[in-house]
Amino acid sequence: MSKMMFDYTKSILERVSFDPVLFCKELEKAIKTLLPYEMEQLQEWLLSFVIGKPELKPSLQLIKV
Numbered sequence: 001m002s003k004m005m006f007d008y009t010k011s012i013l014e015r016v017s018f019d020p021v022l023f024c025k026e027l028e029k030a031i032k033t034l035l036p037y038e039m040e041q042l043q044e045w046l047l048s049f050v051i052g053k054p055e056l057k058p059s060l061q062l063i064k065v
Contacts, residue, residue: 006038010045020055027062039063 009030016022027046034042043063050056 006041023056024059027059
């Protein structure tokens, strides 16, 4: 079940990545929902995902990277 939630969260974030404000809102929801080990996975994924998207880099502050 948790793998499904993590994958679902990633797919949502990928879909809303065109809008930095919406991306941050969805990321905040994910932070409240995911388990601690899933948050570690999300941090790793997010670091690699925002490399090519400088407009999303402020969202890294939400996860304190």
